[in-house]
Amino acid sequence: xxxxxxxxxxxxxxxxxxxxxxxxxxxxxxxxxxxxxxxxxxxxxxxxxxxxxxxxxxxxxxxxxxxxxxxxxxxxxxxxxxxxxxxxxxxxxxxxxxxxxxxxxxxxxxxxxxxxxxxxxxxxxxxxxxxxxxxxxxxxxxxxxxxxxxxxxxxxxxxxxxxxxxxxxxxxxxxxxxxxxxxxxxxxxxxxxxxxxxxxxxxxxxxxxxxxxxx
Amino acid sequence: xxxxxxxxxxxxxxxxxxxxxxxxxxxxxxxxxxxxxxxxxxxxxxxxxxxxxxxxxxxxxxxxxxxxxxxxxxxxxxxxxxxxxxxxxxxxxxxxxxxxxxxxxxxxxxxxxxxxxxxxxxxxxxxxxxxxxxxxxxxxxxxxxxxxxxxxxxxxxxxxxxxxxxxxxxxxxxxxxxxxxxxxxxxxxxxxxxxxxxxxxxxxxxxxxxxxxxxxxxxxxxxxxxxxxxxxxxxxxxxxxxxxxxxxxxxxxxxxxxxxxxxxxxxxxxxxxxxxxxxxxxxxxxxxxxxxxxxxxxxxxxxxxxxxxxxxxxxxxxxxxxxxxxxxxxxxxxxxxxxxxxxxxxxxxxxxxxxxxxxxxxxxxxxxxxxxxxxxxxxxxxxxxxxxxxxxxxxxxxxxxxxxxxxxxxxxxx
Numbered sequence: 054x055x056x057x058x059x060x061x062x063x064x065x066x067x068x069x070x071x072x073x074x075x076x077x078x079x080x081x082x083x084x085x086x087x088x089x090x091x092x093x094x095x096x097x098x099x100x101x102x103x104x105x106x107x108x109x110x111x112x113x114x115x116x117x118x119x120x121x122x123x124x125x126x127x128x129x130x131x132x133x134x135x136x137x138x139x140x141x142x143x144x145x146x147x148x149x150x151x152x153x154x155x156x157x158x159x160x161x162x163x164x165x166x167x168x169x170x171x172x173x174x175x176x177x178x179x180x181x182x183x184x185x186x187x188x189x190x191x192x193x194x195x196x197x198x199x200x201x202x203x204x205x206x207x208x209x210x211x212x213x214x215x216x217x218x219x220x221x222x223x224x225x226x227x228x229x230x231x232x233x234x235x236x237x238x239x240x241x242x243x244x245x246x247x248x249x250x251x252x253x254x255x256x257x258x259x260x261x262x263x264x265x266x267x268x
Numbered sequence: 269x270x271x272x273x274x275x276x277x278x279x280x281x282x283x284x285x286x287x288x289x290x291x292x293x294x295x296x297x298x299x300x301x302x303x304x305x306x307x308x309x310x311x312x313x314x315x316x317x318x319x320x321x322x323x324x325x326x327x328x329x330x331x332x333x334x335x336x337x338x339x340x341x342x343x344x345x346x347x348x349x350x351x352x353x354x355x356x357x358x359x360x361x362x363x364x365x366x367x368x369x370x371x372x373x374x375x376x377x378x379x380x381x382x383x384x385x386x387x388x389x390x391x392x393x394x395x396x397x398x399x400x401x402x403x404x405x406x407x408x409x410x411x412x413x414x415x416x417x418x419x420x421x422x423x424x425x426x427x428x429x430x431x432x433x434x435x436x437x438x439x440x441x442x443x444x445x446x447x448x449x450x451x452x453x454x455x456x457x458x459x460x461x462x463x464x465x466x467x468x469x470x471x472x473x474x475x476x477x478x479x480x481x482x483x484x485x486x487x488x489x490x491x492x493x494x495x496x497x498x499x500x501x502x503x504x505x506x507x508x509x510x511x512x513x514x515x516x517x518x519x520x521x522x523x524x525x526x527x528x529x530x531x532x533x534x535x536x537x538x539x540x541x542x543x544x545x546x547x548x549x550x551x552x553x554x555x556x557x558x559x560x561x562x563x564x565x566x567x568x569x570x571x572x573x574x575x576x577x578x579x580x581x582x583x584x585x586x587x588x589x590x591x592x593x594x595x596x597x598x599x600x601x602x603x604x605x606x607x608x609x610x611x612x613x614x615x616x617x618x619x620x621x622x623x624x625x626x627x628x629x630x631x632x633x634x635x636x637x638x639x640x641x642x643x644x645x646x647x648x649x650x651x652x653x654x655x656x657x658x659x660x661x662x663x664x665x666x667x668x669x670x671x672x673x674x675x676x677x678x679x680x681x682x
Contacts, residue, residue: 103627103628104628106597106627107627107628107629109597110594110597110629113560113597113598114600114632117483117528117530117559117560117600118675120481120524120525120526120528121522121524121525122525123478123525123526124521124522124525129473129474129521130474130521131470131516131519131521131523134466134516136459136462136463136466137409137463137466137467140409140460140463142408143406143407143408144454147452148452148454150453162453164437164448164453164491165436165437165448165450165489165491165539167403167405167434167450167682168682169534169536169565169566169604169606169639170536170537170538170539170566170568171566171568171604171606171607171612172606172639172643172648172650174538174568180453189451189452197648198568198607200569200572200574200575200578200607200611200615201572201574201575201578211451211682213405213451213452215452216406216408220402220404220405220406220411220415220681221642221681222405222451222682224642224682226648
């Protein structure tokens with residue numbers, strides 16, 4: 054008699070387990086998912102919200118595009134503001150760059166390049182100031198952007214002369230030797246840069262000669 | 269339990285109920301789940317369909333939507349939260365949930381049309397005369413004043429232009445927000461940048477035609493690999509600078525009929541996370557009272573015809589690109605259209621198509637940015653201003669959903 058009793062007990066146990074599973078799957082999990090979604094989405098966007106947002110957008114666009122008519126008889130020249138009169142003149146020499154990592158005759162920096170990523174993906178740069186601090190040379194290292202294709206390495210040299218060519222620095226582009234991918238400056242010795250490609254190849258570039266070198 | 273009872277025999281004697289009861293319960297669970305989940309999805313689907321069927325005027329479209337068109341709309345990606353939510357019963361023959369549909373006609377990229385030499389109303393599809401924008405490595409008052417003068421002198425009567433003055437990456441120093449300018453890599457506070465912009469405006473105002481319109485976009489970027497200065501607070505500070513400058517422009521004697529100041533950000537997916545860039549955009553939007561901002565960034569690594577499965581860098585999504593370019597109330601875009609292959613225009617067209625699908629409104633790009641003049645002297649190959657504008661125009665207008673004529677064309681110099 055003990056066997057059927059045990060069997061009935063097991064059926065009850067299985068049923069209880071299945072019912073608990075049912076409760077967890079059918080009730081608890083949906084409730085948890087719902088509460089997480091509600092918490093992460095405090096405001097529910099409705100169709101009318103979207104229409105309102107799109108209409109608002111067009112109104113803002115129209116305002117941004119509109120220019121008021123010129124005021125008749127207005128004086129043309131504005132008086133000089135206090136901030137304009139009190140401006141401090143710019144330094145005549147380049148200051149050392151904070152946070153730059155000394156390398157050879159210059160330093161390695163990671164700053165925004167004046168090139169868009171649509172043209173060049175720049176990894177970092179090496180910069181060098183002459184003794185007077187009025188001439189700064191950048192060597193930007195990276196790759197030419199080729200959407201969806203292997204990107205060839207490149208070095209772009211820029212020379213800024215303080216107060217002379219601020220709006221149009223001298224710029225030269227030096228494509229890396231065939232088969233070398235995106236470059237990054239890793240060290241320098243004097244004016245000679247060591248660059249590592251994304252594939253682990255090391256190439257040298259002489260800033261003074263503007264030449265890639267073989268070791 | 270009888271220890272002598274053979275184990276094998278016990279198993280054989282189990283009732284079929286042992287299997288049937290759990291199976292019935294699991295089936296019940298499934299039925300309950302399905303009955304709960306599908307109505308919720310349907311509710312969202314219907315709401316989205318309604319949203320897409322409403323034109324900009326807000327009048328519901330009652331006719332002209334066929335049953336097949338309605339069915340097709342069911343399979344569009346549904347954007348409800350920050351990422352697309354797809355229906356669980358998407359048909360197998362639907363190619364892909366990402367908006368990668370190609371233009372119906374292949375745009376031609378031969379630059380046969382050139383900008384008109386003098387300002388006259390343009391026929392549709394003809395590029396506007398381009399302006400020159402600048403990456404700035406100085407905030408010197410005299411230099412900016414002279415730059416404003418030369419720009420003003422180059423503007424044609426009644427011409428409408430946008431000019432970007434890019435002051436570099438966001439920064440915070442000595443209790444002030446500002447940016448690191450190019451070249452010298454020196455910090456310039458918001459106050460110093462404001463003064464530099466005033467100098468430019470003075471020079472421009474004196475030398476420009478009385479009926480010309482300039483939108484001057486003061487640019488920063490989302491660059492910041494190691495620093496967290498691309499932030500909500502920086503966006504707020506940038507907006508406050510724009511507010512102050514617009515107030516100054518409008519103060520007597522008002523120059524508001526000729527000059528309008530806007531913010532700008534060179535937002536590139538490769539330069540920072542979408543989260544920080546979104547924070548900047550939201551900060552700007554929360555503080556701006558007079559003006560907007562223009563994103564003059566890239567859609568780097570976005571999908572295009574030859575690479576429909578390309579993934580945007582840094583985990584950015586179309587939703588992120590859309591959000592900072594158009595989704596934010598005061599966000600507008602002058603995208604970079606540099607590559608002669610037309611890839612950039614293709615990428616931005618797809619973003620606009622995504623916007624139409626997911627938000628019921630295509631992006632109305634304010635213009636196209638190129639980098640021709642600088643590139644010409646440095647040996648790189650890139651679009652001329654008219655080529656860039658035409659590529660964008662052709663891609664947008666190859667699809668009625670995204671059709672639009674960008675207002676401006678500008679070429680940025682490094």
